Amino acid sequence: MSTMESSHTVNVAPAELRAVTHRYGSHTALQGLSLQLKPGEVVALLGPNGAGKTTAVKLMLGLLQPTSGTVSIFGGSPSQRATRQRIGAMLQVARVPETLAAGEYLDLFRSYYPHPLPTAEIVQFAGLQGIEKRQFKDLSGGQKQRMLFALALCGDPDLVFLDEPTLGMDIETRHNLWRQVRSLADRGKTVLLTTHYLEEADTLADRILVIARGKVIAQGTPSEIKSRAGGRKIRCVTTLADSELQQIAGVRRVGRTGAGVTLTVENAEDVLRTLLARDAGLHSLEVTSPALEDAFLELTRDPGSPATEAA
Amino acid sequence: MSTAAVAPAATSTLAPFAKETKYEFLRLLRARSFSVATIGFPLSFYLLFGIVVSSAEPGGLDRSKYLLATYSVFGLVGSSLFGLCSTIANERAQGWLELKQASPMPPAAYLLSKLLTAIAFGVIIFGLLLLCGETMGHVHFTAAQILRLLGTVVLGVFPFATMGILLACVVPPNAAIGFVNLIYLPMSFLSGLWIPLEGLPKWLRTLAPVWPTWHLGQLAVHSIGYTMSWSVAGHVAWLTVFSIACLGLALVLFRRSAQKA
Structure with missing residues (x-):
């Protein structure tokens, strides 16, 4: 994969949320959330279910509009096509229409971008060799995830969103994907991933943002977060x-x-x-x-619940 | 990107539209649950009611001609409703639509590909019916009649595509196909697409103008020379208002659920 070196990436944050509040009816999913991604870093968004991780990602992808506050991606709106052409996303998709082959999906997604990566390069990078001609319904669970990962890379994006990327993968495939994510960062890409595997955040992330009850409650390197556990x-x-x-x-x-x-x-x-x-x-x-897990439990514990030790 | 700096833009603005349409058509053609049902239903019904039954009756040739037009409408309505409603409902429920919305796909390419695919299937069904009619039913149409009927088939996809989009917003995604059948089959029957309305009770005949399929069916039989009780402009206006209403309502429902999602 060739590296993207656009001049306009230098000073503009790949993604920035400023005091973002998002409400669904009476439920407040995010409350005054601010965060910034720097070029070339891998950031993990950690948080318990319902903490607002997915809402934050959807706002950054322009799938939702904030109730208040601003979301900017490379200094622009995430709903603009030009902005989206610098982004790749791997979201949780329950099922992809099954009668197209993996290679056909790559061909389709490549057509959305002005300067897509060569197909052979994507296939090799995402480990799809030998299965390009296989229809989606005939792929294994891990292969399906790899294809969705490949779709996120089609346009050679500067910013990649990975929503629970290793869900349902076996250990070997998961470790392969981790290597691929690291090498994305080595090429100067910014990666934001959400995960509930703490080990994944610990191994992959340059920085972890812990979200609970719609706010960033802690952020830092994995070791900083661990020491935060007290x-x-x-x-x-x-x-x-x-x-x-x-x-x-x-x-x-x-x-x-x-x-x-x-x-x-x-x-x-x-x-x-x-x-x-x-x-x-x-x-x-x-x-x-403390393991990251302890730090995580410590940080995200509901203030209302008693502080007894779960041994 | 080092390679892109020297290479010309690899894709044109039309590319996503062309690819989206190509792959939408291919994947539905390969999905037998779709292609066999949408093509098989009108074809087998026509063979049965339009050719086998008609050949045994006086005035059967006339009936074979008439039903060729109405089964063409039946076919395009199926390819429009299934091609838009069940695909959109499923893709929305399974997260695929969301992934595409987050991608730089031009939003218009998504709907346009489905519309063009529905037209393609509508035309294929019409072609097959014509082939059966001409060879087995001894039906003969003039070139002008064929062109007018083809035009009706192509344009007739629009109101039912909009109806499909509206249904996609209201039906439960897992049961989309069942719901579409529940609407599609009785509505087609009550509009005289299966057998001419003359054979049905009078109150059902008076009810016919409430079904969009009746209006398009009338236009189809008119295009091969039958007389209608309404004017062409009347039917076209009805179908236009119907399309706008479906699309408007779908837009409202889609926006509302997008805010909640």
Whole structure:
């Protein structure tokens, strides 16, 4: 695939949402959401179901109009054809009309763009070799997803939206797609993906935006997001009572699992010194850094629900 | 892009329209559930009522001619309703339409491809009926009659294409084909497309002008020399108003559901 080096990409954000609110009737899907994508970065949009991820993507694709606020794609409106010719999208499609071949779909989508990629290049990049002549109904689940991925690349777009791209893929196909997404970024493309596989966001994204209740509640590199979860966890078996543990400086939360206790702490080293000094019989000690999953649960937890540890 | 800098624009503005139409036609032709039903229904009905039954009756030749015109209408109505209603309803429900809307496809190409495909199937059905009529039914039309009937078939797709678009907004997508049949078959029968209305009770005959198929059927038989109770302008005006109403209502419904989606 040849790289696109348009002069006008230099200073204009591939996508920018400013104070976007979107309501469906009385339901507010997005509330004052602002975000910006920079050229050449892979951004993952993470959030629980109903957080507004899909609404945000649909607004950026011009499929929905914001109730208030502005959406701009390469400085223009996402509904304009000229803007769309710089975009590729892989959306969740339950079924594609089945009696056309994969290669025919590529031919169709290539015709929408002024400077499409050569078919052979798309086929090779998306791993469709040998199945171009096969009708959609005869493709396997992973092959169907790969074809939809290929459709997003037909126009050699500068900005690619991938909505849950690896849904229903086996592990090998998924890892192949990850490699392809990384190589898109290496070619200077901007990629926005939504996913509920945290591992996917962790491996792929330069930056993660966590969305909950229609707002961006956290953003940063995967490691920044993880540290946002409020430090590490200490597991051990101790004779100290919960109330005592709670009073140690740096302990944020105490949870019990059978004989053991799990402490969520800000400064593991200081807390450990105190613990070991107070309980000489302490054993089965384990210190872990939070996984992205913990960070995610921590960040998106409904403020109304109790802060107890789910062990 | 390095290659595009030297290469001329690879695609013209007409390309998406041409490709969209080509592939819409191909995929419906390959989908046997569509092609066999839309072509098979009018063809087998005509063979049965227009040729086999007619040949055994006095004045049968006249009936073979008359029914060739009405079954051509029956055929184009089917290809228009199924070609627009069931395809749009399904593509909307399954997310395919949304992917196309997000792509740089010119929106007009989407509807135009379906319209042209419906016309193509309408013309194919007309051609097959004509072939059967001329060879097996001893029907003979003048070139002028054939051209007028062909014109009626081509233009007649418009009101039923708009009706198809409207139905696509209201029928449940999984049951689109069933719903279309439920409207299409009785409406065609009550408009005299299967057998001439003279054989039906009087109250059904008085009811006929409410069906769009009756108006187009009248225009079709008129184009091969039969007399009608309304004027050509009257039928054309009725069908035009009908088309505009369908399209307008479809637009309102589509906008409303797009806001909710």
